[in-house]
Amino acid sequence: MLSRYSLFGLWPLLYRWKSWLLGAGLLALAVSAVVSLLLPNEYASTAVFIPSNPEAIDPDRTLAEGGRLDPGARAEDIDRVLTIGQSQPVAEELIRRFDLYKHYKAGKPGNDEADNYVLYEFMSNLSLVHNERDAIELTFLDTDKQLAARLANTMVGLIDSINQQLTVENRRKVLDLQRTRYTYLNKSFQTTQQEILKARRHYGIYGLEEESRYLAREVIRVEAALRQAEGSGASAATVAGLRRALRGLTEAKTGNRFNLESYAQGLDSVQMMETRMKDLANRMATARGEYESADIALKSRISSLYIVQPALPATRKARPIRWLIVLGSVAVTLGLSVVLIGVLEWYRAPRPLAQAA
Structure with missing residues (x-):
């Protein structure tokens, strides 16, 4: 005989609690819809570039070899650029240039709480990915599509500048x-x-x-x-x-x-x-x-990065996906409701008396 609380026995239980489940689902639907509508649209701007070997951009070698530039990227070149892009000095320079304290409404710089908040927001909106084609995709999310594109392109230029500076000191010597x-x-x-x-x-x-x-x-x-x-x-x-x-x-x-x-x-x-x-x-x-x-x-300033695609203002939002938020909220609410109903029914069920020894 099937257990009372098996999947086949769950339907009568849900039927008995159908009003509560329907109410919880409608409430989740209404709340998630309102919340999703209140969330601001965020736009993603992506720049795609390929780092180069520092030897390939050496002006002396370039002139000696007839001006040929090899866009091939080595693993160490990609790792170096990713490290530069994810470094805190780069983030702080961009935060200063674009006055992100004001943009993120974090207060004035110099306060630890405000500094940490702005840095967290910046890093959470930034994505640096090495794709399968040995290129780097730099994506920045923001509610302002123009700002996202300008910030992504500026960051590419800043990475390029720092990457070139790594060899400048030796060149001076x-x-x-x-x-x-x-x-x-x-x-x-x-x-x-x-x-x-x-x-x-x-x-x-x-x-x-x-x-x-x-x-x-x-x-x-x-x-x-x-x-x-x-x-x-x-x-x-x-x-x-x-x-x-x-x-x-x-x-x-x-x-x-x-x-x-x-x-x-x-x-x-x-x-x-x-x-x-x-x-x-x-x-x-x-x-x-x-x-x-x-x-x-x-x-001279020969770029150490080969820009495949500059960041452009997005034509459609990247997030939030409102229908997914609503659907997920309703599904989670119904799932938790079923679990709660099952627990309540289990506690309310009669227990057989213990047999005397």
Whole structure:
């Protein structure tokens, strides 16, 4: 025999309490309908973006590789962006920018209760989700559809800015190193330039066109004239003059600015310093180019996020779903009523007397 309180025996029980169940259902229907109508409409604005690898947005690498940007996102890039987006500094910055204390009617900032309330409301309305297509969906809910869209887009920009700032400090250090290197090379270049000038003055090597040929030609000419004068019986004064001219062209101690001895002594030194100066000039030009590239890289702002879809004002509300609230409230009320009726009937049912031992 079926138990009195089995499912088959429940119908007579419900029939007996039908007026109470109907009243409870109608009351739940009326109350939930009023409550759902009093709830404000909330609108959701969603921005979809893909984070990038920091190496892919490095201006130096980008220029070197022909300006190609790879939108592929790694797991660590996605985790980094999600961490930034869910951080308290980001939330506090957006709360300050959009004056959400006033919007949420929480009072003035600085009060712990008001601060906690606004932060809770903000985080409860925010959703950051990594979807199955390796993109991030940033959704913000608010009663003001325009505010929800603006706040979502601003948050995407703030995440992008913080993500870029993670590498800015290292770029500043690299820029300082390159500036120091360029300054050192420039100073060395100027010092070498002064040393070459001193060597040219000392040895009489000015790099004039055909300077060596001129000395060799003059030495040959004067020496030939001396030999000819000596062989032809020229006067002693003429021979002595030619000998002094020959010594002036060949010996440094005579004081001639152009002479073979000084030229031979200084040629190697001047050529070595010229080689060093050319090397310094090339290195300095390279360092200057690297410094300018690093400076441009530091000042440039290549987005670290690829925006697939900016947040737009919603065209329909996201919540509340009023019919679902009413239906759920009525179902829960009826379910609890049935349980309560069952408990009451169980307590009211007669109990058999305990048998004597």
